[in-house]
Amino acid sequence: MTKKFAFIPRPPHHLLFTPRTLATPPVTTAIEPTTNTRARIMCTFVSPSSAMHLRSQLRRGRVAAAAAAAILLVIGLGAGFTGADTDTFIYAGCSPSKYQPGTPYEGNLKSLLASITDAAPNAAYSSFANGTGDGAAAYGLYQCRGDLGNAECAACVRDALAQLGQVCPGAYAASLQLEGCYVRYDGTNFVGRPDTAMVYRKCSASTSADAGFLRDRDAVLGALQAAAADGYRVGSSGSVQGVSQCLGDLAAADCTGCLAQAVGQLKGACGTALAADVHLAQCYVRYWASGYYFRPSQDYSQDDVGRTLAIIIGILAGLALIVVFISFLKKSC
16 A cells, blocks of 8 residues: 655644754853963154054954954854754655544554664664554654764764654554654565655756856766765765765665655756655755755745854954954053
């Protein structure tokens, strides 16, 4: 029996989660006195030419200080755009059909989900089958991103199962993708069966027709299509980075085929987007230009806003540093 899924790009308003956000520490500038030494500034009269020379040096110092502060702040805030928490919601799919409470399927499903929770601290991927008979057996799997450690994987899977229970309560079949892991269950055995249906796609509003960017993007996507030994691969070329992953039950040839199809759909749908993300049922591909990595639950249109905000804050911090420096000079004189 073929089931239809209602894919949810993000939870409904009354089910919105509050995922942890990246803790980007504020950049602060402090002037500390040197040990056992007190700096003293002598205020004397100088000739006009000397004054002009000093003003020129001070002006250059102010510009350099402002630039340094701006650069530090852009780097500090930029860290918030280079990754996302593993529990960040990407998408969910829920079957319209519901299971009845107290049925054998509910019991088998609860046991299966408990097995997923128990297995996650020890392996990045596992699949399960629980129960027998039509309408009673439950099948499921989970997979963590290839660069996560066991503890991170286990925490992500716990979050995914908790969110799945809220987004798809009582669903006969459901799947949910977080930034760091994926979980799925069904009453029909789907494990290991080819499925290249597209379940999620997002393209940045920002685009670029620059030949260098397109060359780097194509180089990254070409490298990502080659299946890695564990199904997980990262790549970079110039200013472009990317990541791809296949489910652990796919053979290498099937993984390569799935990734090739994902890349084709990504290019066809997203064109010259500076960042794009495509998830098929058994694999995904993502790329981004420097500064355009995104949290999938946010709108890509915020890319440029974030970059502009970082620059503005950097300039303001530079001006504040100048004011502090001038105030220090006045008090010393």
